[in-house]
Amino acid sequence: MLRFVTGNDGKVREARAALSADVTQFSYDYTEIQSHDLGTIAAHGAREAYQEVGEPVMVEDSGLFVDALDGFPGPYSAYVEDTLGIDRVWHLTEPEEDHAAAFRSLIAYCDGSALETAPTVRDGDPPVAIFEGRVEGTIVAPRGEGGFGYDPIFEYDGRTFAEMEPDEKNAYSHRGRALEAFADWGETR
Ligand code: ITT
Numbered sequence: 001m002l003r004f005v006t007g008n009d010g011k012v013r014e015a016r017a018a019l020s021a022d023v024t025q026f027s028y029d030y031t032e033i034q035s036h037d038l039g040t041i042a043a044h045g046a047r048e049a050y051q052e053v054g055e056p057v058m059v060e061d062s063g064l065f066v067d068a069l070d071g072f073p074g075p076y077s078a079y080v081e082d083t084l085g086i087d088r089v090w091h092l093t094e095p096e097e098d099h100a101a102a103f104r105s106l107i108a109y110c111d112g113s114a115l116e117t118a119p120t121v122r123d124g125d126p127p128v129a130i131f132e133g134r135v136e137g138t139i140v141a142p143r144g145e146g147g148f149g150y151d152p153i154f155e156y157d158g159r160t161f162a163e164m165e166p167d168e169k170n171a172y173s174h175r176g177r178a179l180e181a182f183a184d185w186g187e188t189r
Pocket of ligand 1: 005006007008011060061062063064077078079081103147148149150151161173175
Protein backbone atom coordinates (compact mmCIF):
# COMPACT_ATOMS: atom_id res chain seq x y z
CA MET A 1 0.00 0.00 0.00
CA LEU A 2 1.16 3.50 -0.86
CA ARG A 3 0.20 6.42 1.34
CA PHE A 4 -0.29 9.64 -0.62
CA VAL A 5 0.26 12.41 1.91
CA THR A 6 -1.96 15.24 0.71
CA GLY A 7 -5.05 17.22 1.61
CA ASN A 8 -5.98 17.57 -2.08
CA ASP A 9 -8.66 15.06 -3.19
CA GLY A 10 -8.10 15.93 -6.86
CA LYS A 11 -4.47 14.80 -6.67
CA VAL A 12 -5.54 11.49 -5.10
CA ARG A 13 -8.16 10.84 -7.81
CA GLU A 14 -5.53 11.34 -10.49
CA ALA A 15 -2.97 9.13 -8.72
CA ARG A 16 -5.52 6.32 -8.37
CA ALA A 17 -6.34 6.54 -12.07
CA ALA A 18 -2.65 6.40 -13.07
CA LEU A 19 -1.13 3.88 -10.66
CA SER A 20 -1.86 0.18 -10.30
CA ALA A 21 -0.72 0.31 -6.64
CA ASP A 22 -3.28 0.65 -3.88
CA VAL A 23 -3.21 4.40 -3.08
CA THR A 24 -4.50 5.60 0.30
CA GLN A 25 -4.95 9.28 1.07
CA PHE A 26 -3.13 10.12 4.26
CA SER A 27 -3.56 13.41 6.10
CA TYR A 28 -0.39 14.42 7.81
CA ASP A 29 0.51 18.07 8.11
CA TYR A 30 4.16 17.93 7.10
CA THR A 31 6.19 21.12 7.12
CA GLU A 32 5.96 22.88 3.72
CA ILE A 33 9.34 24.56 3.78
CA GLN A 34 9.85 27.85 1.89
CA SER A 35 11.82 27.15 -1.29
CA HIS A 36 11.81 28.10 -4.97
CA ASP A 37 12.44 24.44 -5.73
CA LEU A 38 9.38 22.15 -5.78
CA GLY A 39 11.63 19.06 -5.48
CA THR A 40 13.17 20.34 -2.26
CA ILE A 41 9.72 21.02 -0.76
CA ALA A 42 8.40 17.58 -1.76
CA ALA A 43 11.54 15.70 -0.62
CA HIS A 44 11.46 17.36 2.77
CA GLY A 45 7.76 16.50 3.17
CA ALA A 46 8.24 12.85 2.14
CA ARG A 47 11.14 12.32 4.54
CA GLU A 48 9.22 13.88 7.42
CA ALA A 49 6.06 11.88 6.63
CA TYR A 50 8.02 8.62 6.36
CA GLN A 51 9.62 9.28 9.73
CA GLU A 52 6.11 9.73 11.14
CA VAL A 53 4.39 6.65 9.63
CA GLY A 54 7.26 4.22 8.90
CA GLU A 55 5.57 2.98 5.70
CA PRO A 56 6.03 3.89 2.01
CA VAL A 57 4.86 7.46 1.39
CA MET A 58 4.45 9.77 -1.59
CA VAL A 59 4.26 13.57 -1.46
CA GLU A 60 3.62 15.74 -4.50
CA ASP A 61 4.37 19.41 -4.85
CA SER A 62 3.10 21.17 -7.94
CA GLY A 63 2.57 24.63 -9.32
CA LEU A 64 1.64 26.82 -12.26
CA PHE A 65 4.40 28.96 -13.80
CA VAL A 66 3.22 31.84 -16.03
CA ASP A 67 5.99 33.02 -18.37
CA ALA A 68 4.86 36.67 -18.66
CA LEU A 69 4.66 36.89 -14.84
CA ASP A 70 8.24 35.61 -14.41
CA GLY A 71 7.02 32.21 -13.24
CA PHE A 72 4.42 33.52 -10.76
CA PRO A 73 2.66 31.92 -8.88
CA GLY A 74 5.11 28.95 -9.10
CA PRO A 75 5.88 27.47 -5.67
CA TYR A 76 3.25 29.80 -4.16
CA SER A 77 0.41 28.46 -6.33
CA ALA A 78 -1.64 27.05 -3.43
CA TYR A 79 -1.36 30.28 -1.45
CA VAL A 80 -2.24 32.41 -4.48
CA GLU A 81 -5.22 30.20 -5.34
CA ASP A 82 -6.52 30.67 -1.78
CA THR A 83 -5.87 34.42 -1.64
CA LEU A 84 -6.12 36.01 -5.13
CA GLY A 85 -8.05 33.15 -6.74
CA ILE A 86 -7.68 31.82 -10.27
CA ASP A 87 -9.82 34.56 -11.91
CA ARG A 88 -7.33 37.18 -10.80
CA VAL A 89 -4.41 35.12 -12.09
CA TRP A 90 -6.21 35.17 -15.46
CA HIS A 91 -6.78 38.96 -15.18
CA LEU A 92 -3.10 39.53 -14.35
CA THR A 93 -2.11 37.52 -17.44
CA GLU A 94 -4.80 38.85 -19.83
CA PRO A 95 -3.10 42.18 -20.76
CA GLU A 96 0.23 40.47 -21.44
CA GLU A 97 1.14 39.59 -25.02
CA ASP A 98 2.44 36.16 -24.07
CA HIS A 99 -0.01 33.79 -22.32
CA ALA A 100 2.33 30.77 -22.20
CA ALA A 101 2.53 28.84 -18.94
CA ALA A 102 3.66 25.49 -17.58
CA PHE A 103 2.41 23.21 -14.84
CA ARG A 104 5.11 21.29 -13.00
CA SER A 105 4.75 18.31 -10.66
CA LEU A 106 7.41 16.84 -8.41
CA ILE A 107 6.68 13.51 -6.77
CA ALA A 108 8.82 12.49 -3.81
CA TYR A 109 8.80 8.86 -2.68
CA CYS A 110 10.33 7.47 0.48
CA ASP A 111 10.20 3.95 1.93
CA GLY A 112 13.28 3.99 4.12
CA SER A 113 15.42 2.06 1.60
CA ALA A 114 18.39 3.30 -0.45
CA LEU A 115 16.34 3.65 -3.69
CA GLU A 116 19.55 3.66 -5.73
CA THR A 117 17.86 2.55 -8.97
CA ALA A 118 15.64 5.65 -9.11
CA PRO A 119 16.62 8.22 -11.76
CA THR A 120 16.96 11.03 -9.20
CA VAL A 121 17.69 10.47 -5.53
CA ARG A 122 18.02 13.15 -2.88
CA ASP A 123 20.53 11.84 -0.37
CA GLY A 124 19.69 12.17 3.28
CA ASP A 125 18.35 10.05 6.06
CA PRO A 126 16.40 8.32 4.63
CA PRO A 127 16.95 9.02 0.89
CA VAL A 128 14.04 10.24 -1.27
CA ALA A 129 13.37 9.42 -4.94
CA ILE A 130 12.11 12.27 -7.14
CA PHE A 131 10.00 12.05 -10.34
CA GLU A 132 9.13 15.09 -12.41
CA GLY A 133 6.43 15.93 -14.92
CA ARG A 134 5.77 19.09 -16.88
CA VAL A 135 3.21 20.31 -19.40
CA GLU A 136 3.16 23.53 -21.40
CA GLY A 137 -0.05 25.37 -22.26
CA THR A 138 -1.78 28.74 -22.37
CA ILE A 139 -3.58 30.84 -19.77
CA VAL A 140 -7.17 31.62 -20.88
CA ALA A 141 -10.44 32.97 -19.42
CA PRO A 142 -11.96 30.26 -17.17
CA ARG A 143 -13.81 27.45 -18.98
CA GLY A 144 -15.04 24.02 -17.87
CA GLU A 145 -16.40 22.35 -14.77
CA GLY A 146 -14.00 19.43 -14.20
CA GLY A 147 -10.66 19.04 -12.46
CA PHE A 148 -9.55 21.33 -9.65
CA GLY A 149 -7.42 24.36 -8.87
CA TYR A 150 -6.18 26.24 -11.93
CA ASP A 151 -7.62 23.72 -14.43
CA PRO A 152 -10.28 26.14 -15.82
CA ILE A 153 -7.64 28.69 -16.90
CA PHE A 154 -5.05 26.25 -18.30
CA GLU A 155 -5.59 25.39 -21.96
CA TYR A 156 -3.82 22.48 -23.63
CA ASP A 157 -4.33 21.79 -27.31
CA GLY A 158 -7.57 23.82 -27.57
CA ARG A 159 -9.28 22.69 -24.34
CA THR A 160 -8.79 23.60 -20.72
CA PHE A 161 -7.91 20.81 -18.29
CA ALA A 162 -11.32 21.49 -16.69
CA GLU A 163 -12.95 20.55 -20.03
CA MET A 164 -11.26 17.12 -20.11
CA GLU A 165 -12.23 13.80 -18.57
CA PRO A 166 -9.83 12.76 -15.76
CA ASP A 167 -8.13 10.07 -17.89
CA GLU A 168 -7.56 12.54 -20.69
CA LYS A 169 -6.09 15.12 -18.34
CA ASN A 170 -3.80 12.43 -16.91
CA ALA A 171 -2.57 11.56 -20.40
CA TYR A 172 -1.20 15.09 -20.90
CA SER A 173 -0.78 16.63 -17.48
CA HIS A 174 2.32 17.34 -15.42
CA ARG A 175 1.03 14.99 -12.68
CA GLY A 176 0.14 12.25 -15.18
CA ARG A 177 3.68 12.41 -16.56
CA ALA A 178 5.32 12.38 -13.12
CA LEU A 179 3.07 9.47 -12.06
CA GLU A 180 4.00 7.58 -15.23
CA ALA A 181 7.74 7.99 -14.50
CA PHE A 182 7.11 6.80 -10.94
CA ALA A 183 5.06 3.78 -12.12
CA ASP A 184 7.69 2.84 -14.74
CA TRP A 185 10.39 2.85 -12.08
CA GLY A 186 8.19 0.83 -9.70
CA GLU A 187 7.78 -1.89 -12.34
CA THR A 188 11.52 -2.25 -12.93
CA ARG A 189 12.69 -2.29 -9.31
P1 ITT B 1 -1.09 19.24 -0.76
O1 ITT B 1 0.08 20.18 -0.52
O2 ITT B 1 -1.86 18.90 0.48
O3 ITT B 1 -0.70 18.02 -1.56
P2 ITT B 1 -2.12 21.46 -2.33
O4 ITT B 1 -3.36 21.63 -3.15
O5 ITT B 1 -1.81 22.48 -1.29
O6 ITT B 1 -2.17 19.99 -1.69
P3 ITT B 1 0.44 22.07 -3.59
O7 ITT B 1 1.01 22.59 -2.30
O8 ITT B 1 1.26 21.15 -4.43
O9 ITT B 1 -0.92 21.29 -3.34
O10 ITT B 1 -0.03 23.31 -4.43
C1 ITT B 1 -0.32 23.18 -5.77
C2 ITT B 1 -1.17 24.33 -6.25
O11 ITT B 1 -1.25 24.24 -7.67
C3 ITT B 1 -2.60 24.26 -5.74
O12 ITT B 1 -3.14 25.58 -5.75
C4 ITT B 1 -3.29 23.41 -6.81
O13 ITT B 1 -4.67 23.67 -6.89
C5 ITT B 1 -2.55 23.87 -8.05
N1 ITT B 1 -2.43 22.72 -8.97
C6 ITT B 1 -1.53 21.72 -8.92
N2 ITT B 1 -1.78 20.80 -9.85
C7 ITT B 1 -2.88 21.24 -10.50
C8 ITT B 1 -3.64 20.69 -11.52
O14 ITT B 1 -3.38 19.50 -12.05
N3 ITT B 1 -4.68 21.39 -11.95
C9 ITT B 1 -4.99 22.57 -11.41
N4 ITT B 1 -4.34 23.15 -10.41
C10 ITT B 1 -3.28 22.47 -9.95
